[in-house]
Amino acid sequence: MPAVTSLHLEKFQESERRLTPQRRAVLKAFLELSQEHPTAEAIYRAARRHCPTVGMATVYRSLELFVQKGIIVKAPTLNGTARYEMNKIPHNHFVCLKCGRTYEFLIKQEPVVDRDIKKDGFEVISASMIFFGYCPACQE
Amino acid sequence: MPAVTSLHLEKFQESERRLTPQRRAVLKAFLELSQEHPTAEAIYRAARRHCPTVGMATVYRSLELFVQKGIIVKAPTLNGTARYEMNKIPHNHFVCLKCGRTYEFLIKQEPVVDRDIKKDGFEVISASMIFFGYCPACQE
DNA sequence: GTGATTGCAAAGGTTTTGCAGTAAC
């Protein structure tokens, strides 16, 4: 259960944005759940334990802010529900086609395509490998 | 501008589902647009040119059916709008962080992680590499 | 004190669903 580390706070403080109890609660909630690539809804429920009055709109606004600050990133999904994860690159995923959960895993091999795309004028910020299938829990 | 090929129709006819003008129009529309990984809305607009009375709900139901039949797949996205593409594996994407467009590209190197995940009880159906960044059109 | 931030509620956009009518087989 990770705490709000000085690293994240420092990264935030560098900006001129205010560090409100709500934003602290959202960041803390995200860090607690980051292993499971939480939805905004899950972060909202966890954040309310730290700051009971926080509203959903504030959760979305805080997450959006953290994305802009590069602290977190949106994870690619197949249904319309956004998921968030730590901004570690490269990140590698397994997305379950049944329950929608996202699992992260380590990979020895680095993605190596950059050169081909860059040649065509694409600016690559981050790279992922994604596997789709059924997770152990969903193989009936 | 690809036609509705016998390959796709055969794949569909194998099921006991009816081949209605609406479904034919949706499939034709998707095939015309498949290069650009169209949204349901884009498919809807194109489908209406072939079958002017078709409704949005039918487009969604048809696309869902084609996904179940394995003819097409949903492409991973960062915002809540679904995109669809041909069921070719592996597929490799560049997702633009600004405009949300998805570009497909060829890759020499195959993703090779299957063994590690399979060992942990994950059943892999398909694999992708995804790059995020800014496409040529969005680099101001 | 001042301006950024909040919470609420309402609006927005995308996708799904209920149902009576219709058409493919």
Next chain:
DNA sequence: GTTACTGCAAAACCTTTGCAATCAC
């Protein structure tokens, strides 16, 4: 003739936005 399918409109989601009140600085 049956049964699956359609179109419409309404509902269900998820996310964003307007605004007066509030709080961090």
